[in-house]
Amino acid sequence: xxxxxxxxxxxxxxxxxxxxxxxxxxxxxxxxxxxxxxxxxxxxxxxxxxxxxxxxxxxxxxxxxxxxxxxxxxxxxxxxxxxxxxxxxxxxxxxxxxxxxxxxxxxxxxxxxxxxxxxxxxxxxxxxxxxxxxxxxxxxxxxxxxxxxxxxxxxxxxxxxxxxxxxxxxxxxxxxxxxxxxxxxxxxxxxxxxxxxxxxxxxxxxxxxxxxxxxxxxxxxxxxxxxxxxxxxxxxxxxxxxxxxxxxxxxxxxxxxxxxxxxxxxxxxxxxxxxxxxxxxxxxxxxxxxxxxxxxxxxxxxxxxxxxxxxxxxxxxxxxxxxxxxxxxxxxxxxxxxxxxxxxxxxxxxxxxxxxxxxxxxxxxxxxxxxxxxxxxxxxxxxxxxxxxxxxxxxxxxxxxxxxxxxxxxxxxxxxxxxxxxxxxxxxxxxxxxxxxxxxxxxxxxxxxxxxxxxxx
Amino acid sequence: xxxxxxxxxxxxxxxxxxxxxxxxxxxxxxxxxxxxxxxxxxxxxxxxxxxxxxxxxxxxxxxxxxxxxxxxxxxxxxxxxxxxxxxxxxxxxxxxxxxxxxxxxxxxxxxxxxxxxxxxxxxxxxxxxxxxxxxxxxxxxxxxxxxxxxxxxxxxxxxxxxxxxxxxxxxxxxxxxxxxxxxxxxxxxxxxxxxxxxxxxxxxxxxxxxxxxxxxxxxxxxxxxxxxxxxxxxxxxxxxxxxxxxxxxxxxxxxxxxxxxxxxxxxxxxxxxxxxxxxxxxxxxxxxxxxxxxxxxxxxxxxxxxxxxxxxxxxxxxxxxxxxxxxxxxxxxxxxxxxxxxxxxxxxxxxxxxxxxxxxxxxxxxxxxxxxxxxxxxxxxxxxxxxxxxxxxxxxxxxxxxxxxxxxxxxxxxxxxxxxxxxxxxxxxxxxxxxxxxxxxxxxxxxxxxxxxxxxxxxxxxxxxxxxxxxxxxxxxxxxxxxxxxxxx
Numbered sequence: 001x002x003x004x005x006x007x008x009x010x011x012x013x014x015x016x017x018x019x020x021x022x023x024x025x026x027x028x029x030x031x032x033x034x035x036x037x038x039x040x041x042x043x044x045x046x047x048x049x050x051x052x053x054x055x056x057x058x059x060x061x062x063x064x065x066x067x068x069x070x071x072x073x074x075x076x077x078x079x080x081x082x083x084x085x086x087x088x089x090x091x092x093x094x095x096x097x098x099x100x101x102x103x104x105x106x107x108x109x110x111x112x113x114x115x116x117x118x119x120x121x122x123x124x125x126x127x128x129x130x131x132x133x134x135x136x137x138x139x140x141x142x143x144x145x146x147x148x149x150x151x152x153x154x155x156x157x158x159x160x161x162x163x164x165x166x167x168x169x170x171x172x173x174x175x176x177x178x179x180x181x182x183x184x185x186x187x188x189x190x191x192x193x194x195x196x197x198x199x200x201x202x203x204x205x206x207x208x209x210x211x212x213x214x215x216x217x218x219x220x221x222x223x224x225x226x227x228x229x230x231x232x233x234x235x236x237x238x239x240x241x242x243x244x245x246x247x248x249x250x251x252x253x254x255x256x257x258x259x260x261x262x263x264x265x266x267x268x269x270x271x272x273x274x275x276x277x278x279x280x281x282x283x284x285x286x287x288x289x290x291x292x293x294x295x296x297x298x299x300x301x302x303x304x305x306x307x308x309x310x311x312x313x314x315x316x317x318x319x320x321x322x323x324x325x326x327x328x329x330x331x332x333x334x335x336x337x338x339x340x341x342x343x344x345x346x347x348x349x350x351x352x353x354x355x356x357x358x359x360x361x362x363x364x365x366x367x368x369x370x371x372x373x374x375x376x377x378x379x380x381x382x383x384x385x386x387x388x389x390x391x392x393x394x395x396x397x398x399x400x401x402x403x404x405x406x407x408x409x410x411x412x413x414x415x416x417x418x419x420x421x422x423x424x425x426x427x428x429x430x431x432x433x434x435x436x437x438x439x440x441x442x443x444x445x446x447x448x449x450x451x452x453x454x455x456x457x
Numbered sequence: 458x459x460x461x462x463x464x465x466x467x468x469x470x471x472x473x474x475x476x477x478x479x480x481x482x483x484x485x486x487x488x489x490x491x492x493x494x495x496x497x498x499x500x501x502x503x504x505x506x507x508x509x510x511x512x513x514x515x516x517x518x519x520x521x522x523x524x525x526x527x528x529x530x531x532x533x534x535x536x537x538x539x540x541x542x543x544x545x546x547x548x549x550x551x552x553x554x555x556x557x558x559x560x561x562x563x564x565x566x567x568x569x570x571x572x573x574x575x576x577x578x579x580x581x582x583x584x585x586x587x588x589x590x591x592x593x594x595x596x597x598x599x600x601x602x603x604x605x606x607x608x609x610x611x612x613x614x615x616x617x618x619x620x621x622x623x624x625x626x627x628x629x630x631x632x633x634x635x636x637x638x639x640x641x642x643x644x645x646x647x648x649x650x651x652x653x654x655x656x657x658x659x660x661x662x663x664x665x666x667x668x669x670x671x672x673x674x675x676x677x678x679x680x681x682x683x684x685x686x687x688x689x690x691x692x693x694x695x696x697x698x699x700x701x702x703x704x705x706x707x708x709x710x711x712x713x714x715x716x717x718x719x720x721x722x723x724x725x726x727x728x729x730x731x732x733x734x735x736x737x738x739x740x741x742x743x744x745x746x747x748x749x750x751x752x753x754x755x756x757x758x759x760x761x762x763x764x765x766x767x768x769x770x771x772x773x774x775x776x777x778x779x780x781x782x783x784x785x786x787x788x789x790x791x792x793x794x795x796x797x798x799x800x801x802x803x804x805x806x807x808x809x810x811x812x813x814x815x816x817x818x819x820x821x822x823x824x825x826x827x828x829x830x831x832x833x834x835x836x837x838x839x840x841x842x843x844x845x846x847x848x849x850x851x852x853x854x855x856x857x858x859x860x861x862x863x864x865x866x867x868x869x870x871x872x873x874x875x876x877x878x879x880x881x882x883x884x885x886x887x888x889x890x891x892x893x894x895x896x897x898x899x900x901x902x903x904x905x906x907x908x909x910x911x912x913x914x915x916x917x918x919x920x921x922x923x924x925x926x927x928x929x930x931x932x933x934x935x936x937x938x939x940x941x942x943x944x945x946x
Contacts, residue, residue: 001800003542003733003888004812010891014819023811026818026835027713029682034718039711040584044802047546054796058555060570065558074783075561081482083515085552091529092522095543097736100535101868103859103922107525108738111518114471117939121505127938130739133596136783144639166783173757173779174603177610177640221499249494251501264783274571275561275784276596277741289936295739300932308924312932318599318635319873323644328635331597331729335737345471346482346514349506354484364492383495404564413562436488 001044062410064272068438069410070366072387072429073217074135074164075275076245076267078355079432084269084342093338098295098331102310103302108334109309112297115341122247122344123261124254125283129294131337132280132329135264136167139211139241140174141282141293141327142260146209146237147180148291148326149259154208154236155180160194162187162216163241165418171211185210192220192380192389199230209237209260214253215246218415218427219363219387220380224256232257244268244281245431246385248356260284269343270336279336290316293327355432359386362430362439369443370428375452379425387429389415389422394451396426407445409438467923468520472940475507481514524923525738526867532893536839536870536882537630537678539708539730546800547733547793556792561784565769571788572768575761578795582745585707585806586724587717590753592760593745594786598705601725601744602636602672604757605701607778608723608748609670610640611755612699615776620669624693626655628679628874633672633703642669649876653681653832661692670699675719676706676837678874678882680817690720699723699752707731708886709814709838712807716747723748732794743790757781812887813838816894820883823898827905831877839884843877852908852915854879859926860907860918864900 006014011023020026027035045053064077088094092107099105099112112130119128132138143157157175159168161184172182183202188195194212203210210231215221228238239260240253245267253261263281270278284292290313298312318325347355363386370376375393392399400411415425430439446452494500509517526533533540550556559568579591595601606623613620623642625633627649634644645663650656655673671693675683683689693700702721708731710716716724728734728743736742748756758777759770770785801809814837821830821840828842844854858868858881870882885894907915919925 001544002805002808003544003801004808005888005890006812006815011815014815014891018815018818018822023815026811026814029684029835030714031687031719034714036713037587037715037718039803039806041581041803041806042799044800044805047544047800050546050796050800051550053799054550054574054792055553055555057570057574058550058553060573061555061559062563062567063554063558064560064563065554069560071560071562073562077558077560079484083482083511087515087518087522089548090519090522092525092527093738094735095528095540096525096738097533097535097538097540098739100870101526101858101862102927103919103924104526104862104867105524105738106923107521107523110468110470110521110524111738113938113940117470117472118506120939133600133741134782134784136780137596137600164783166780169780170782173607173781174639176778177607177642179641221495247501248504249501250499255501271557271789272560273557273789274559274563274568275786275788276782277743277787277790279741289938296938298932299937300928302924302927304925306924308927310927310929310932312929312938313936315933318631320631321635322631323634323638325631325635325638328599328603328632328639329597330599330630330632331727331736331740331742333596333737333741334739335735336741338738341471342514342518345507345509345517346511347484348475348479348481348508349504350480350508351482351484352506353504358484358487360494361487361492362489365489368492383499385495400564404567410560410563410567432484439489 001046064410067408067410068434068442070412070428070430070442071410073413073427074264075272076429076431077272077433078267078269080269080271081346083346084339087342088339094335099311102308106308109297111338111341113299113309115337116297118341118344119281119283122244122252123242123283124252125261126286127289128283129292129296131332131334132282132294133333134276134278134280135241135262136170138262138280138282139167140171142239142262143171143209143211144174145260145291145293146239149237149288150208154206156183156206157209157211158183158185158199158202158207159211160185160187162192162194162218163211163213164217167241191382192218193222193382194227196226199227203230203234205234207234207236209239211239213241215243215385218380218389219384221383224253228257245356245359248352249360249385259288265340268340270339277333277336279333279340291326292316294329294332358432359430362434363388366428366430366439370446373447386431387427389425389427392424392426395424398451399449402449403445409442409445468517470940471507471509471517474509474513474517477508479508479510481509481511531865532889532897533867534869534883534885535867536884537705539884539886541733541886542888543733543735544797547796550796551789551792556789569768572761574795575791576763576768578791579761581798582726582747585711586747587715588724588747589750590756591745591747592756593791594757594781595725595744595746596782596787597740597742597744598725598727599632599636600781601746602632602703603639604746604781605723605725606636606640608752608755609699609701611778612752613669620667622668624663624668624671626673628677628876629672629674630678630703630705653679654684655689657685657688660689664692664696666696668696668698670701672701672703674703674705676709679832679841680836680839681832682837686719705730706838709810711810713810722752728790728794733797734790734793741787741790743787743794809887816885816887816889819894820885820898824901827902839882841877842881844879844881847905847908848879850908850912852912854881856915856918857904860904860915861900862919863921866897866900
């Protein structure tokens with residue numbers, strides 16, 4: 001298949017107009033010894049053949065749509081209303097690019113403005129950008145921004161080990177070329193939240209920021225009030241990576257004085273897609289806006305006085321400021337931000353609370369049923385929202401394999417993968433997609449695991 | 458106020474449609490016993506999201522979409538962005554349940570299909586680049602740049618040294634120097650010579666043992682192939698520096714020359730440009746990065762690998778720069794790009810780049826008598842004119858761009874590259890017909906004529922758009938970056 005529409009006659013006419021005989025003559029500027037290499041690739045195919053080839057590849061994957069899934073750990077299976085897909089795939093949104101020409105991009109610009117507003121409403125912050133790549137890079141950019149906010153006089157960053165392990169890796173990757181000191185803060189083994197005493201001990205006048213997750217990687221709710229006071233006490237900044245669905249229920253980080261709030265937006269109606277594309281949410285205080293990375297849309301008027309939207313405050317960005325820019329980001333996740341905007345509009349105030357509540361009660365039902373089994377108990381004390389860790393009498397990896405092979409159930413996340421000290425700890429989640437029957441099936445399957453230790457009673 | 462605009466699209470903010478108590482999409486009722494909620498001090502009082510009906514939502518976003526221009530509507534020759542047609546089959550396949558509903562932490566045995574797709578895509582990108590080791594993790598071009606410069610950093614660190622400088626030509630995208638800064642390097646800018654190539658003498662003069670590498674865009678942002686690329690590579694390698702090639706312009710290069718053969722060490726692709734992933738109003742993209750075989754050890758973890766007939770995620774890479782994002786990248790966009798590559802195949806991909814270059818040169822020869830051509834030679838996939846002849850008459854490049862809108866054409870990239878006065882950067886892409894190109898040429902010729910005889914019409918353009926020129930100074934001076942109930946207008 002080709003998407004080059006010229007007929008042979010048209011090609012010849014164009015070559016003649018240019019004044020060359022063959023199309024190859026347009027490449028005389030390429031060194032002859034490397035020009036037109038042979039590509040060791042197969043020939044193309046028609047759309048029908050492609051549909052068949054890729055349908056076969058897709059069929060080699062087991063989906064969470066057809067198998068009960070209790071995996072979360074930073075990516076969650078949620079309901080996507082039909083209208084979302086329908087609206088998102090309108091070519092006017094989908095095949096446009098960055099709104100450099102506002103007169104013919106008001107659709108995208110207004111969506112960005114609405115997205116920024118929704119992110120502020122959800123997080124309790126003043127201002128948000130037009131999106132980052134995902135939750136992890138949003139957090140890494142927040143870490144770099146926190147250092148900039150101190151005019152790079154402070155370069156010490158405290159990061160809780162209860163932050164998603166892959167997010168911590170990304171923060172480390174982003175800061176490796178800079179003179180930044182990353183100080184890991186352990187979590188409290190009793191309640192699974194950031195160890196407040198360890199924070200207190202690690203704070204000093206060089207500390208630029210404290211970075212925590214809310215609820216954290218284990219699903220536990222961090223004491224944001226206390227943590228915020230501690231970091232502000234030494235004049236540092238408070239950076240919170242939040243779960244947007246939990247914010248349907250929980251006090252937003254803005255209420256606790258957070259300086260920067262980031263989030264992975266995937267939970268807001270975006271399919272799992274094996275990890276991407278997702279969308280990073282990024283919000284901060286108005287007084288910090290000039291250090292914020294990424295694009296931002298603002299409201300203005302046209303020459304006839306009508307309201308309109310434009311990209312603004314671009315003096316922070318790479319195409320204007322080059323090496324002095326707040327980030328190198330250019331292309332972001334605009335379409336996924338559009339999806340989030342449609343989702344939050346469609347479910348609205350009532351619906352997001354409902355989603356959060358469904359997650360909360362289903363996760364607690366799962367936890368309560370599972371911990372009624374011998375040898376299974378909650379790993380941590382204190383409240384959680386939609387995700388929790390349980391101690392298991394057998395290795396979670398074996399349990400997951402058994403659940404998949406004998407019951408077709410996709411189990412939980414084996415915490416030992418990222419926390420060697422958390423052997424036999426299993427991270428599970430439930431959302432509105434897990435019907436009670438699926439939860440019951442999981443618990444019964446676990447109860448029937450032949451490797452379970454004999455009941456102690 | 459009743460709407461008096463008829464079918465001229467004009468749309469309030471979603472928040473202005475909100476009515477307390479109105480509901481949109483309903484979720485199912487709770488089917489498990491209620492648990493006790495966390496203590497009051499954890500819970501939020503209000504959730505200030507909009508309250509609208511499903512009909513409101515569908516009409517709101519449909520109307521908003523109608524305020525946009527897009528590739529599906531018309532010609533979009535936005536230089537450097539490769540706004541080619543996006544085949545619908547890419548999306549049909551990417552939306553198969555077997556690609557859409559996969560959790561990134563599913564056991565590898567349950568996702569062999571997607572892992573195989575990613576593995577094969579790595580191989581195709583490696584073959585086209587002549588750089589065999591590929592990571593698919595970067596989310597966009599600039600993210601690929603960051604990955605590449607971190608690899609340069611890791612390379613020198615592995616040799617036990619710290620260097621401080623990266624050379625960047627003055628024609629480069631802003632992302633290049635911004636990336637250099639993010640990895641703690643200093644940018645030294647290399648000027649462009651009168652022939653549009655990087656100034657080789659200036660490059661050699663800037664070389665020393667503190668130079669970690671060079672970032673180069675080839676073809677350059679002038680749309681010109683760097684004719685001394687082999688000498689440039691030799692010079693950088695003479696101080697054991699690495700060359701990072703910005704692949705923004707790979708649409709000119711597929712089957713034309715392999716960057717690896719040109720002496721490039723690292724290359725990022727923009728799958729959304731070269732391989733037709735829709736641009737989505739500004740993203741998401743996908744920024745795969747390819748490197749020389751001996752640099753493979755520095756790639757981000759994990760890399761998709763194969764053992765026997767089993768595909769898996771390889772995390773055992775001790776010299777890796779680490780992750781550049783969570784999970785494995787914009788996987789669903791990899792599906793789109795790979796579908797495009799498979800459908801075109803070898804011959805189709807070769808035809809793609811050759812035709813892109815044909816189209817750009819056709820525009821070049823048809824407009825060079827009316828618009829100033831700063832570098833008069835064969836171009837690659839895009840052509841850069843200067844509007845300085847028109848500017849002398851008081852019609853600036855911005856005005857020409859806005860006037861194009863009146864003829865249903867998206868303006869080219871303007872005022873970039875920075876080294877061309879009043880720049881107009883035109884990238885037609887290979888998917889446009891001769892008829893479309895001829896229409897564009899005719900319109901550009903007419904605007905040149907208007908600049909002479911009726912400049913006011915050009916300066917006051919656009920005339921038939923939902924809004925007219927917007928006050929950008931006001932937006933920046935008094936930033937209104939979100940809606941608030943108090944500020945409702």
